[in-house]
Amino acid sequence: MTDSTHDNDRRNFLQRSVFGTAAASLAIASTSHVTAQTAHDAAEPEVTNEVDVLVVGGGTAGHVAAIQAGRAGAKTLIVERGSQLGGTTTTGGVAFPGLFDAWGKQVIAGIGWELVRESVELDGGKLPNFSKVPQRHWQNQVYTNQFLYAILAEEKCAQAGVEIAYYEFPQAITKAGDHWQVDCVGFGTRRRVRCKQIIDCTGGAELVGLLGFPRMREEERQPGSFLYKLGSAPSPGREQLHRLYVHGADSSNSRTATVANLTGRKSILEKARKTGQRLMHLQPETGFRESFRIEGETMITVNDYTSGRIFDDAISYAFYPVDLHTKTGVKPKPLQRGKVPTIPLRALIPKGSRNLIVAGRCVSSDRLANSGLRVQASCMGMGQAAGIAATLAAKAGTTPLEVPFAEIKSLLIEHGQIVPGQV
Amino acid sequence: MKRKRNIVSLLTALSFVVLAVTGILAFARQFSIQLVGLHALMGFVFIGLIALHAVNNSNHLSRYIRTKAIWGTLVVTATLTVIFFWQPAPIRNILRLSKNLGPAIDRFEIQDDGLVYQYTPASNYRMKLNIRAGQAFDAKSPPHVAIWLENASFYHIKTLRGPDDLGAGRTSLPYWDFKVRGWEEAKQAAENSNREISEQVEVDGLSAATQNSSFDPADYVLPGDRDNPMPYRLLIEIEQPDDDQPSLVYSVEIDNSTPRAFQLLDLIGYPKREEDEDQEKEVWSLYFVDERFNSALELINSALLTINRSEEPTEPLKP
Numbered sequence: 001m002t003d004s005t006h007d008n009d010r011r012n013f014l015q016r017s018v019f020g021t022a023a024a025s026l027a028i029a030s031t032s033h034v035t036a037q038t039a040h041d042a043a044e045p046e047v048t049n050e051v052d053v054l055v056v057g058g059g060t061a062g063h064v065a066a067i068q069a070g071r072a073g074a075k076t077l078i079v080e081r082g083s084q085l086g087g088t089t090t091t092g093g094v095a096f097p098g099l100f101d102a103w104g105k106q107v108i109a110g111i112g113w114e115l116v117r118e119s120v121e122l123d124g125g126k127l128p129n130f131s132k133v134p135q136r137h138w139q140n141q142v143y144t145n146q147f148l149y150a151i152l153a154e155e156k157c158a159q160a161g162v163e164i165a166y167y168e169f170p171q172a173i174t175k176a177g178d179h180w181q182v183d184c185v186g187f188g189t190r191r192r193v194r195c196k197q198i199i200d201c202t203g204g205a206e207l208v209g210l211l212g213f214p215r216m217r218e219e220e221r222q223p224g225s226f227l228y229k230l231g232s233a234p235s236p237g238r239e240q241l242h243r244l245y246v247h248g249a250d251s252s253n254s255r256t257a258t259v260a261n262l263t264g265r266k267s268i269l270e271k272a273r274k275t276g277q278r279l280m281h282l283q284p285e286t287g288f289r290e291s292f293r294i295e296g297e298t299m300i301t302v303n304d305y306t307s308g309r310i311f312d313d314a315i316s317y318a319f320y321p322v323d324l325h326t327k328t329g330v331k332p333k334p335l336q337r338g339k340v341p342t343i344p345l346r347a348l349i350p351k352g353s354r355n356l357i358v359a360g361r362c363v364s365s366d367r368l369a370n371s372g373l374r375v376q377a378s379c380m381g382m383g384q385a386a387g388i389a390a391t392l393a394a395k396a397g398t399t400p401l402e403v404p405f406a407e408i409k410s411l412l413i414e415h416g417q418i419v420p421g422q423v
Numbered sequence: 424m425k426r427k428r429n430i431v432s433l434l435t436a437l438s439f440v441v442l443a444v445t446g447i448l449a450f451a452r453q454f455s456i457q458l459v460g461l462h463a464l465m466g467f468v469f470i471g472l473i474a475l476h477a478v479n480n481s482n483h484l485s486r487y488i489r490t491k492a493i494w495g496t497l498v499v500t501a502t503l504t505v506i507f508f509w510q511p512a513p514i515r516n517i518l519r520l521s522k523n524l525g526p527a528i529d530r531f532e533i534q535d536d537g538l539v540y541q542y543t544p545a546s547n548y549r550m551k552l553n554i555r556a557g558q559a560f561d562a563k564s565p566p567h568v569a570i571w572l573e574n575a576s577f578y579h580i581k582t583l584r585g586p587d588d589l590g591a592g593r594t595s596l597p598y599w600d601f602k603v604r605g606w607e608e609a610k611q612a613a614e615n616s617n618r619e620i621s622e623q624v625e626v627d628g629l630s631a632a633t634q635n636s637s638f639d640p641a642d643y644v645l646p647g648d649r650d651n652p653m654p655y656r657l658l659i660e661i662e663q664p665d666d667d668q669p670s671l672v673y674s675v676e677i678d679n680s681t682p683r684a685f686q687l688l689d690l691i692g693y694p695k696r697e698e699d700e701d702q703e704k705e706v707w708s709l710y711f712v713d714e715r716f717n718s719a720l721e722l723i724n725s726a727l728l729t730i731n732r733s734e735e736p737t738e739p740l741k742p
Contacts, residue, residue, distance in 0.1 A: 104711025133692040133709040135577050337689045 046190040049163070051077045052394040053387070054182055054195040056170055059087020060097075060376045061360035061383030062201030063153045064111045068387030068415060069199070070160030071111075074394055077193060078162055079184055081169040082284075085153040087203070089376060090146045092287030093227035093241055097376035098141030099319045101130040102340045107317035110417035112380025115156065116142050119149040123237040137321050137332060145237035165191060173198075173210050178397070180355065197390035197400070198356050201383060204251055204291035205350075205362035213350040215292040217252065218367055222289040222325040224249025226264030229281035230271060241281060244268060247327055251288035260286045289325060289361075289374065296364025297346035297401065305369040306335060311344035313405050314420035315389075315412065316381030318343055324371040341369075342420045343378065345408065346401065348386055354399040359386035384417050428479045435472040441465045450520075456532050531584050535562045537724075540570055542583055545645050547733040552657070552726065559663065559721035566663045566722055567592045567670070569599035572640055573656045579606040580655070581640040595662040596670055598694035601707040643677075652679035659688065661722055668719040669693040672709055673726050688726035693719075 041047045051074075055066040058080030066078040078085075088094045097116055100108045120127055123145040134140050157164055168186035175181075180198055184191040200207040205215050227241040234241055246264045250256035264286050272279045298311075302322065318341045321332035335341070347364040348357050359382040361374035372378075388411045389400035396403060409419050445462035452458065477484055487493070506514060530541040537556035543549045552570065560566070569592065570584040579602035586592020593600040643655035655677055662670035673688040692709035693716070712720070 104713075131710050131713070133711055 045188065046192070048192045048194070049077050051075045051163075051193060051195045053077075053197045053199060053390045054079065054180070054193050055162075055199045055201055055387075056182075056207055057087070057201035057203060057360070058082070058085040058153075058164070058166075059091075059201060059203060059360065060089060060112075060379040061386070062087070062199070063157065064115075064380045064383035065199045065201055065359050065387040065390075066162045067111050067153075067156045067160045068384045069391045070157065070162040071415060072388060072391040072411060074197075074387075074391040076160070076162045077165060077195070078157065079165045079168045079170065079191075079193075081167065083166050084150040085157070085164070086146065086150045088287050089144065090150040090153075091284055092225075093146060093283035094225070094287050094376070095144045095146035095149065095236065096138070096141045096240055097144060097380075098138065099375065100142070100377045101128070101140050102317065102319040102335075103338060104131050104133075106130055107319055107340055107418055108377045108381045110381065110384045110412070110415060111156070112377060112384065114416065115149060115152055116144055119144050119152055120237065122152070123148055125237045137334060143237050143239070147236060170207060170210065173207060196355065196394040196397075199383075199386045199390050200356065200358040200362070201360050201386075203288065203360055203362060205294045205358055206292075208294050208350045208353075208356070208358060208362070209292065211350075211353070211356070213353055213356075214295045215362075216295060217292045218290065221248070221250050221291065222371070223247045223327070224251075224260055224264075224286040224288045226261075226268065226286045227281075227283045228268050228279065230268075230275060230279055231277040232280060234281040241283070244271075245325075246286050249286050249288055251286075251291045257285070257288070260288070290367075290370065291362075293362050293370060294350045294358055294364050296358075297349045297351055298344055298364065300341075300343065300347050300363065300365040300369045300373065302366055302368035305341045305365075305372055306333075306339065308335070308339035308341055310342050310420050311346075313345040314342035315345045315348075315385035315408065316343045316378065317341065317418065317420055318373050318375075318378035318381065320372040320375045320378065322368050322372050323375075324368060335372075340420075341372070343373065343382060343385075345385065345389060345405065348382060348389075349401050355393065357386045357390055357400045359383040381417065384415070385412060388412050388415070431472060431475045431479055435469070435476050438465055438469045438472055442469055529583065533562055533565045538565075538568060540584055544641070548645055549731045550644075550657075551729045551731075552659075553729070554659070554661075554726045555724040557721040557724040559666070559718040560723070564663075564665070566661050567595045569596045569660045571599060571602065571658055572643065573602070573658060574643060575654050575656075577656075578609075579603055580643065583657075591664070595664060596660045597696070598670065598672055598707050598709065599658075599660045601694070601705070643679075654678040654680075657688070657728060658691075659723075659726060660694075663719065663722055666718045668716055669695070671712065671716075671719050671722070673723065675726075675728055677728070677730070679732075682730070682732055684730060686728045686730075688728060690720075 053066075053069040053074045053076045055062050055069065055076065055078040058066070058078050062078060062080070063085040066076050069076040082091055084090055089097055097112070100106055100113055100116075106113075117127060119125075120142060125143055125145070128140040128142060130140060132140075154164065165184070165186070168184040168189065168191060170182045170184050172183045173180060176194065179194045179196060182193040182195065182198070184193060198207060209215055223245040226244040226246050228244065229241050244264055244267055246260050246267075249260035249264075251260070265282070268279065268282065303309075304311075305318075306322065319335070321334045323330060323332045343363065348359060350356055350358065360379045361370065363370070363373055363382060365373055385408065386400075389403055389408050392403040392407055392411065393400045412419050442462060442465055445458055445465065449455075449458050449462055510518065529543075530539075532539045535556070537560065538552075538554040540552040540554075541549065542551075556562075567586045567588070568584065569582065569586055571582040572580050574580050582599070582603060585599075586596060643653050656674050657677060659673045660670050661673070671693055672691045674691045675686045675688040677686070690712065692711050694707045695710050697706040697708055
């Protein structure tokens with residue numbers, strides 16, 4: 001499952017990253033130069049990939065899933081419609097991931113935490129002390145440099161042998177024997193992917209929808225947040241940006257997302273005009289809180305969530321208050337002392353599906369449970385578990401739900417994740 | 424006969440001395456069941472002795488009753504009774520000088536099986552905190568305890584019960600002390616700048632719904648706007664002086680918009696001074712309890728907060 005060109009690619013990638021970082025640091029004073037490696041298939045309008053695992057969506061869960069699948073030995077391709085990895089943490093600008101701890105102990109670790117920790121260390125930042133009692137739930141979220149995070153995620157993909165395809169998105173999926181055939185379109189490119197397993201990390205379970213499996217969606221979505229900075233220069237990795245609530249923000253499709261972005265930017269322009277302050281920073285798009293959720297093999301209810309139910313097939317902890325944003329704001333309902341919710345593998349499997357798994361905020365859950373599950377650390381935990389389950393299923397020629405759970409659990413622990421019931 | 428009269432007179436005089444001293448102490452000091460119990464029981468003895476004293480001196484007493492002075496003394500006694508019962512503002516101001524208004528406002532008892540604190544700021548609102556003793560609790564050598572209220576932004580708004588020994592208590596209950604000092608500094612700054620106290624402290628703007636506009640305890644405990652009550656927290660800090668372990672802090676959130684009659688306090692953590700050199704001021708934070716703690720965890724078995732709220736609001740007993 002490994003590609004002989006990976007080592008060569010990794011060296012080239014690291015060289016580009018080092019030069020790129022140096023270039024960024026000198027950008028104001030001077031112009032430095034770096035030459036992009038010519039893509040071997042750049043001239044080909046249509047390419048075909050044969051991979052074990054296709055990850056669609058490079059956001060909070062997706063890049064972790066892809067890195068994990070690559071590290072576990074699966075030939076992996078990640079397709080992302082945007083221009084960088086990290087999703088809400090980077091493109092959305094919520095560079096404040098959490099929660100990795102509960103009641104004084106770390107409960108989510110693995111690849112997501114590795115990325116956050118390395119970003120903070122490289123940035124000279126400060127990690128929270130999990131033994132300290134937070135007065136507010138967000139105090140142990142981690143101030144992260146979104147730019148470093150995005151580059152580190154790419155570096156780790158390259159190190160794991162994961163191929164990245166930006167600006168592409170699947171248009172059609174068909175079943176071809178024991179494989180999926182996924183046709184993706186970018187600008188000036190078409191890609192046909194033959195893969196054994198698909199991990200849908202699109203946030204809104206777009207592939208699950210394309211395949212016709214049922215999804216759930218509320219009549220009214222929680223507001224999105226458009227992040228910007230007026231007046232003074234932002235300090236990445238040290239502070240939060242200004243937030244604009246975009247009510248009605250809906251990421252269900254490109255048209256609704258376009259409306260949300262136009263609405264947010266228009267409002268920020270009005271603020272700049274009204275206050276006379278300089279617009280110092282603007283994220284490229286709205287951070288969306290909810291869209292579609294899958295109907296999974298099981299559903300996490302708010303009662304499961306708040307009672308800290310430990311599912312038999314729990315693949316990750318989750319920890320965040322029930323946090324439903326409304327037109328009048330949000331009043332988080334903290335979890336009771338000692339309670340730590342868990343996420344079952346079955347909540348990541350669309351009901352009745354095979355060779356398909358999701359990770360991220362589209363996890364099968366009711367709305368209130370989802371309001372706590374949707375945050376970054378939990379999505380990273382789901383992503384890592386999905387990467388393991390898909391890899392093991394691809395190796396065994398089966399579907400994730402039929403992989404012995406003990407193998408998934410064991411490999412997750414081996415790759416640094418904390419699994420409920422581990423000790 | 425004369426010897427018996429002398430004994431009764433002396434006993435009456437001595438019991439009066441005990442009553443007078445315990446009465447003054449009961450007024451000046453915080454509630455103590457020993458002191459109030461002594462005062463009450465000695466009062467019953469005094470009644471009996473007075474009865475005997477009246478019998479022994481019935482001739483003199485009957486002569487006094489037949490004088491014109493009886494009407495004046497009756498008027499004075501009746502007037503004082505009415506005024507003290509009615510308690511107009513000047514009388515209430517005198518009563519406020521007392522540290523023991525008994526169960527009417529504030530009452531704290533240390534018993535063998537734990538601590539009981541009652542707070543009745545209005546006739547329609549009674550708060551009772553039952554701290555059930557754990558195995559390490561010793562009523563003969565009771566722990567330092569502070570009970571206080573904080574608003575939704577974690578600022579001290581009222582100490583309900585401070586430690587008996589204030590000097591030792593400030594050292595052994597550092598988290599309460601830190602909170603009180605922060606409050607006092609804010610008050611001082613407000614007085615110096617003629618601004619409201621709520622403007623002196625940094626208002627948390629990151630999370631919504633952090634009602635922090637008022638630092639008047641009455642706005643939380645007895646919200647005037649019943650449609651917009653503000654949640655607050657009751658905290659206990661407790662420390663056993665001789666156990667070489669830090670104090671522990673317990674807490675519960677009270678939300679009058681979703682009133683609950685019974686709530687158990689949770690163990691939050693132990694206080695530790697921040698060692699960050701960037702901190703200009705002394706800062707204490709709470710940390711999760713770890714395996715170092717043993718007997719300190721046995722001081723309290725449980726802490727139950729009971730709030731009785733009646734429907735009709737009445738004027739607070741204490742502004």
